[in-house]
Amino acid sequence: MKDARVLVPDVFSDERGYFKETYSSVKYRALGISDAWVQDNVSRSSRNVIRGMHGDRRMTKLVQVLQGRAWDVIVDLREDSPTYRKWEGFELTADNHRQLYIPAGFLHGFLAQSDDVILMYKQSALYDPKSEFAVNWRDPTLAIAWPLDGEPMLSPKDAAAPYL
Numbered sequence: 235m236k237d238a239r240v241l242v243p244d245v246f247s248d249e250r251g252y253f254k255e256t257y258s259s260v261k262y263r264a265l266g267i268s269d270a271w272v273q274d275n276v277s278r279s280s281r282n283v284i285r286g287m288h289g290d291r292r293m294t295k296l297v298q299v300l301q302g303r304a305w306d307v308i309v310d311l312r313e314d315s316p317t318y319r320k321w322e323g324f325e326l327t328a329d330n331h332r333q334l335y336i337p338a339g340f341l342h343g344f345l346a347q348s349d350d351v352i353l354m355y356k357q358s359a360l361y362d363p364k365s366e367f368a369v370n371w372r373d374p375t376l377a378i379a380w381p382l383d384g385e386p387m388l389s390p391k392d393a394a395a396p397y398l
Contacts, residue, residue, distance in 0.1 A: 236317045238308055239335040240324060241265070254331060256298065257356065267335055269294045271356040276300075279346035279353070284386040286343015287369045287395070293359040295336040297344075299326040302351035305381055306334055309341040309369070319398075321378050326353075341369055345380055368395035 241262075245254045255261075257271070279285060289311060297306060306324045310317040326332050326344075336342050344353060359365075368391070371378070375398050380386070 235308060235310055235320065235322045236315055237337040238310075238322070238340065239265075239267075241333045241335060242331050243333065245331050256333070256354075257296070267296075269296075269358040271296070271358060273357040273360050274354065275357065275361075276352060276354045279304075279344075279351045280387065281346055281349050281351075282382065282384055282386050283346040283351075284343060284371050284380070284388055284392065286392065287341040287371055287373075288343065289339070289341040289367050289369070290359065290362075290365045291339050292365055293357050294338050295342060295355050295357055296333055297326070297336065297342070297353060297355040298331070298333040299328055300352045300354050301328050302346065302348035303327040304344045304346055304348075304351050304353060306344040307342070307378055307380075308334070308336055309376055309378075310339070311341055312337075312339040315339075319376065321376055323378070323381075343371060345382070345386065347381070347383075368392065370395040370397050373397045
């Protein structure tokens with residue numbers, strides 16, 4: 235997907251566990267990511283919870299799973315982009331250490347695929363409910379192929395989100 239990127243930080247593992255540097259401005263700037271992160275968030279979700287699809291045209295995000303397994307989805311809603319209205323899904327797990335860089339103007343959401351998912355994300359803009367928008371997770375024009383195992387659990391806000 236244009237401008238979105240999957241990153242894997244250096245992970246140092248031994249019999250005690252692992253250590254990883256989840257963000258270094260110098261290393262990420264060398265990769266072309268120079269966002270100034272102003273807010274960090276953590277969510278905890280049970281199996282089959284879908285959070286999303288949310289967007290904010292001012293905000294980039296860097297997301298990663300700290301515990302469990304999630305299927306993370308992005309949709310490009312930048313009208314001038316060659317990948318406009320295209321979606322892509324990524325498996326993010328505590329074990330694969332993948333991080334997903336999400337450009338401003340993208341929708342973002344995820345499905346918790348294990349019993350206890352902790353997802354952490356950095357934002358380049360402070361949360362402002364007036365700037366946020368949402369699209370229904372099952373919008374037929376997007377046709378996202380969610381790998382569901384049963385009925386999803388949604389917030390009332392996400393269940394009522396409009397179609398494009």
